[in-house]
Amino acid sequence: xxxxxxxxxxxxxxxxxxxxxLLAFAAVPTLWVLILSFRAPMAIFQPIWExxxxxxxxxxxxxxxxNFPSALMNSFITAGLSTAFAMIVGVPAGFALAKARLSGKxxxxxxxxxxxxxxPVGFVIPLFLLYVNAGLIDTYMGLVFAYMTLTxxxxxxxxxxxxxxxxxELIEAAIMDDANLMQAFLLIALPAARPGAVAAAILAFLVAxxxxxxxxxxxxxxxxxxxxxxxxxxxxxxxxxxxxxxxSIALTLPILPxxxxxNRYIVQSLSGAVKG
Amino acid sequence: xxxxxxxxxxxxxxxxxxxxxxxxxxILAVGIFAIVPLAGMFGLAFSDYHLIRGTNWDFGFQNFAKxxxxxxxxxxxxxxAALSFFGVALQVLIGSAVAVGxxxxxGKWRVxxxxxxxxxxxxxxxxALIWLSLFTPTLSPIxxxxxxxxxxxxxxxxxxxxxITAIVIADTWTNFxxxxxxxxxxxxGISPDLEEAAAIDGATRVKTxxxxxxxxxxxxxxxxxxxxxxxxxxxxxxxxxxxxxxxxRSTQATNFYAYVQTFQNSNVAYGAAIAVMLFLMAALISYxxxxxxxxxxx
Numbered sequence: 001x002x003x004x005x006x007x008x009x010x011x012x013x014x015x016x017x018x019x020x021x022l023l024a025f026a027a028v029p030t031l032w033v034l035i036l037s038f039r040a041p042m043a044i045f046q047p048i049w050e051x052x053x054x055x056x057x058x059x060x061x062x063x064x065x066x067n068f069p070s071a072l073m074n075s076f077i078t079a080g081l082s083t084a085f086a087m088i089v090g091v092p093a094g095f096a097l098a099k100a101r102l103s104g105k106x107x108x109x110x111x112x113x114x115x116x117x118x119x120p121v122g123f124v125i126p127l128f129l130l131y132v133n134a135g136l137i138d139t140y141m142g143l144v145f146a147y148m149t150l151t152x153x154x155x156x157x158x159x160x161x162x163x164x165x166x167x168x169e170l171i172e173a174a175i176m177d178d179a180n181l182m183q184a185f186l187l188i189a190l191p192a193a194r195p196g197a198v199a200a201a202i203l204a205f206l207v208a209x210x211x212x213x214x215x216x217x218x219x220x221x222x223x224x225x226x227x228x229x230x231x232x233x234x235x236x237x238x239x240x241x242x243x244x245x246x247x248s249i250a251l252t253l254p255i256l257p258x259x260x261x262x263n264r265y266i267v268q269s270l271s272g273a274v275k276g
Numbered sequence: 277x278x279x280x281x282x283x284x285x286x287x288x289x290x291x292x293x294x295x296x297x298x299x300x301x302x303i304l305a306v307g308i309f310a311i312v313p314l315a316g317m318f319g320l321a322f323s324d325y326h327l328i329r330g331t332n333w334d335f336g337f338q339n340f341a342k343x344x345x346x347x348x349x350x351x352x353x354x355x356x357a358a359l360s361f362f363g364v365a366l367q368v369l370i371g372s373a374v375a376v377g378x379x380x381x382x383g384k385w386r387v388x389x390x391x392x393x394x395x396x397x398x399x400x401x402x403x404a405l406i407w408l409s410l411f412t413p414t415l416s417p418i419x420x421x422x423x424x425x426x427x428x429x430x431x432x433x434x435x436x437x438x439x440i441t442a443i444v445i446a447d448t449w450t451n452f453x454x455x456x457x458x459x460x461x462x463x464x465g466i467s468p469d470l471e472e473a474a475a476i477d478g479a480t481r482v483k484t485x486x487x488x489x490x491x492x493x494x495x496x497x498x499x500x501x502x503x504x505x506x507x508x509x510x511x512x513x514x515x516x517x518x519x520x521x522x523x524x525r526s527t528q529a530t531n532f533y534a535y536v537q538t539f540q541n542s543n544v545a546y547g548a549a550i551a552v553m554l555f556l557m558a559a560l561i562s563y564x565x566x567x568x569x570x571x572x573x574x
Contacts, residue, residue, distance in 0.1 A: 123313040
């Protein structure tokens with residue numbers, strides 16, 4: 001459609017301007033963190049255009065000497081373990097929910113959604129009291145258990161949706177051919193739903209990786225995850241902005257490839273629910 | 277669900293039993309990791325558990341009665357409503373605008389969408405810290421930029437509406453790409469023939485958008501709004517990092533207020549009662565979402 005009327009050009013100009021403003025809104029903070037992470041401590045409170053060359057790599061070396069790298073490790077361990085456990089338990093359950101003849105499926109889907117959506121403060125209060133008495137405060141096990149409340153409903157619910165897309169006939173044919181249910185699940189259904197399983201694992205990992213609230217309440221210095229440990233750069237009388245910038249980047253970089261894979265699935269899982 | 281070749285009766289029974297067995301570990305795990313804490317939450321909400329004052333284990337509705345006359349709770353609900361309303365509205369608006377805009381961009385510029393998606397990948401604590409730095413006047417490049425023109429940007433975090441605005445902006449920054457993703461997918465699902473047909477029938481662009489595109493987008497918009505709304509009830513990291521609920525109590529949303537009552541005021545029972553209220557809200561909304569999703573899962 002070629003349209004060069006003045007009216008159209010004005011409209012296009014407005015549209016383009018709006019997009020550029022929104023692009024600035026999206027991109028400036030990202031750019032700002034990058035700049036901040038390279039800023040020399042002397043120049044951190046100066047605008048970048050006043051001392052554009054006051055840049056350094058020291059901030060990156062400095063943070064390796066703090067406890068932040070071990071906190072990143074804690075994040076990997078707890079997010080990884082809670083994802084693994086949720087997959088082991090949740091994937092077969094999702095399969096069964098998708099294929100079994102059951103009454104009460106609606107209630108099951110409601111419960112899973114609710115567990116995924118409920119504010120964590122309700123879970124954390126009793127868990128905290130329980131953990132204080134059971135000696136689970138500041139342990140990997142305590143945190144992994146807590147994260148299971150997030151990851152397990154997520155994995156089960158999304159695998160249910162994934163397995164629902166695998167044709168029933170595939171499973172039935174395998175059963176007719178004398179495969180037992182476990183074989184039908186492992187050899188037929190699971191390979192067919194593999195993209196969904198990868199995405200479910202990624203989403204579960206991201207939920208645990210991004211968590212701040214649980215870790216704030218039930219970890220102390222020993223097992224503090226990265227989102228909690230980053231708060232150590234804020235002390236009563238000063239804020240170590242450069243380290244915060246480096247830490248923010250370190251928190252985001254490991255999950256960027258995961259986000260890239262999972263994005264498509266987030267859309268699929270939701271628009272699957274949207275289709276009439 | 278009917279199978280064309282029904283296996284013999286015993287086999288079907290075996291099969292259904294197998295399915296049930298596969299669910300057992302998950303049922304046990306959900307029971308231990310989720311239902312036990314939830315039962316604890318309800319139990320505590322009806323108790324008088326207090327970490328400092330001591331506990332007599334008097335059970336009753338006292339916490340819920342107290343909630344009715346608690347001005348701080350009312351305030352927290354207003355704050356939560358403001359954060360939810362403005363945050364979700366902005367995220368859906370900006371997400372839709374960018375999705376529609378990106379649809380017109382083709383060729384090598386399409387790579388640019390990564391710039392719009394990137395904020396969605398940043399963990400919320402980092403989002404909060406980034407925006408805290410942008411709202412710190414001595415540090416912020418935004419303040420420095422406007423200073424060049426002799427314009428002083430007001431300090432957002434020292435007034436109630438300024439602080440609420442700051443949190444809404446940070447929340448919008450990281451979550452509009454979610455709305456954008458869903459709406460982009462929905463737009464792709466709309467056949468261009470429909471819009472062309474409308475144009476041939478003499479409909480203006482605006483009319484086409486309102487009468488053709490928007491109704492087709494409605495389910496996606498509803499889903500995005502619901503998901504973002506539920507999430508917005510859980511506001512925590514941004515409040516904790518950016519304002520600590522302040523200035524005063526002006527950004528204590530309900531979820532944060534429950535945390536304050538439990539872990540700062542040691543009033544565990546009352547905090548649990550507030551958590552129960554939030555839980556019931558989530559239960560209502562997730563019931564609705566489960567209904568919407570029912571066509572897929574059953």
